[in-house]
Amino acid sequence: MLTPEQEGERRRNLLLTLVMIGLLMTPAWFSPTWLRVPWMVAGLVFGLPAAWVSWRHTPWLPTPSEDLPRIVRLLDVRPGQRFCDLGAGEGRMVLHVAAVTGADATGIELSPFHWLVGRLRLLLQGNERTHLVLGDFHRADLSGYDALYLWGTSAIVATPDFLALVHRLRPGARLVCHHHPIPGLEPDVVDVDGRRPIRVYVMPPSPVVTDPLHPEEDG
Numbered sequence: 001m002l003t004p005e006q007e008g009e010r011r012r013n014l015l016l017t018l019v020m021i022g023l024l025m026t027p028a029w030f031s032p033t034w035l036r037v038p039w040m041v042a043g044l045v046f047g048l049p050a051a052w053v054s055w056r057h058t059p060w061l062p063t064p065s066e067d068l069p070r071i072v073r074l075l076d077v078r079p080g081q082r083f084c085d086l087g088a089g090e091g092r093m094v095l096h097v098a099a100v101t102g103a104d105a106t107g108i109e110l111s112p113f114h115w116l117v118g119r120l121r122l123l124l125q126g127n128e129r130t131h132l133v134l135g136d137f138h139r140a141d142l143s144g145y146d147a148l149y150l151w152g153t154s155a156i157v158a159t160p161d162f163l164a165l166v167h168r169l170r171p172g173a174r175l176v177c178h179h180h181p182i183p184g185l186e187p188d189v190v191d192v193d194g195r196r197p198i199r200v201y202v203m204p205p206s207p208v209v210t211d212p213l214h215p216e217e218d219g
């Protein structure tokens with residue numbers, strides 16, 4: 001059950017994705033017919049799943065470039081270790097983390113359109129340490145990763161599926177969450193050195209500390 005705030009966030013996210021799809025489709029109207037039809041078909045084939053992912057899960061919004069250095073610092077991942085971007089979009093975090101840390105970087109992406117664009121980017125700019133998988137990160141085996149990154153929504157981090165995923169991560173793994181806190185869990189680090197806070201949860205996560213005199217202040 002979503003709160004009214006989360007419902008509003010979901011509607012805004014869907015609208016944002018529809019606007020992006022609209023922008024991608026616009027050139028089709030000005031193209032010759034032989035190009036217009038396949039362009040529109042491709043737009044529907046890839047655009048509708050992207051809109052669905054956006055509605056049910058998280059929309060595609062790339063991590064702002066100015067946040068990349070502090071995310072890399074918070075991930076604290078070293079050469080030879082394994083990093084995973086949960087919802088990798090078009091692969092920018094995978095490419096960046098692999099390039100600056102020397103880690104083995106994998107992204108998991110549910111939207112076929114973003115996955116395809118990401119695969120092309122990795123073909124051109126990636127190397128043997130960069131990987132992009134099409135699928136739902138809730139169903140992936142994440143037990144081998146040393147550091148993980150998520151830019152989700154407040155609704156995603158509150159689902160039982162996501163909390164179960166967190167509890168399956170291996171001890172010592174670092175989960176770096178952009179913007180939204182995981183309800184009920186105490187972050188080990190809260191970095192407020194930018195426009196949005198970024199939190200680090202070191203596994204196993206600790207429950208939020210309860211003040212018995214002021215329980216209403218928790219979460």
Ligand SMILES: C[S@@+](CC[C@H](N)C(=O)[O-])C[C@H]1O[C@@H](n2cnc3c(N)ncnc32)[C@H](O)[C@@H]1O
Nearest residue numbers: 057058060061062063087088089109110136137
């Ligand atoms: C806010 S974007 C972040 C993209 C990328 N991580 C970055 O930082 O630039 C979230 C991405 O997660 C994807 N996504 C949402 N739910 C997902 C799921 N359950 N499994 C895999 N990908 C998912 C969306 O399609 C979207 O591309």
